[in-house]
Amino acid sequence: MKAVNAYPPSLRRCLEELQKLPGIGPKSAQRILFHLLERGAGASVELAETLLALGKRVERCPDCRAFKEAGAACALCGDPSRDGRLLCIVESAADVLLIEGTGEFRGHYHVLHGLLSPMKGIHPEQLGLEVLDRRLGGGTVEEVILATPPTAEGEATASYLANHLAGRVAQISRIAYGLPVGTDFQYVDTLTLSRALSGRRRFL
Ligand SMILES: [Zn+2]
Incomplete structure (x- = not known):
């Protein structure tokens, strides 16, 4: 998609990242990207903060290997x-x-x-x-x-x-x-x- 080259670098980078997700092709990535942009800066920041917490606050349970909140007991094993x-x-x-x-x-x-x-x-x-x-x-x-x-x-x-x-x-x-x-x-x-x-x- 040549048209993508006309996008600002931040948009292109976001498109590339979205397309790494399972089931997300170029068209879906563009739909998500423009949906976020239309909703304003707050929507992107909220999503980014949620994803950041996912990376920092979620870990594998040492007993069952399912995901659990860091520092909390496993809802299954506990x-x-x-x-x-x-x-x-x-x-x-x-x-x-x-x-x-x-x-x-x-x-x-x-x-x-x-x-x-x-x-x-x-x-x-x-x-x-x-x-x-x-x-x-x-x-x-x-x-x-x-x-x-x-x-x-x-x-x-x-x-x-x-x-x-x-x-x-x-x-x-x-x-x-x-x-x-x-x-x-x-x-x-x-x-x-x-x-x-x-x-x-x-x-x-
Ligand atoms: Zn567990």
Whole structure:
């Protein structure tokens, strides 16, 4: 887009940054940019301050690796009403929100922050296995539910984790295949995800 070269440098830089976000192409970036400019300086400053706080005030929980407010207890790990015997392993923190939305699960979580993928350079040591091992070492977990998506990478990760956990927990389960094969969690409705979770089957 040659016309972009006519923009002031600050606008161009903002456009470039916006386009680094998932699902934001040149046209969407321009729409967001002009929306902010039309709303006046206050809107940009408010958004910038919110993003700044996101970077400074949000951190990974050392126990489940979901995101939490810095210095505060984890809303998931710190909730005494949750069932410590159940541990659900998910690909991303967004998946925690999706599963919470089903209302089917009241156990604890482990967030992998990725799936095993030699192509993307994601190896076992990046999945927080030492955190997982520490939690299992506590002796309260009786069942681990492998809730990675039914994609090639999700299945490979589930198999790897099943082998890693074999003999160290009473039951290892895999969520049922109620989901369309090859579909990412983000595009599945809550009811389908809920059924898949309640219909989980023994994996190993
Ligand atoms: Zn936590």
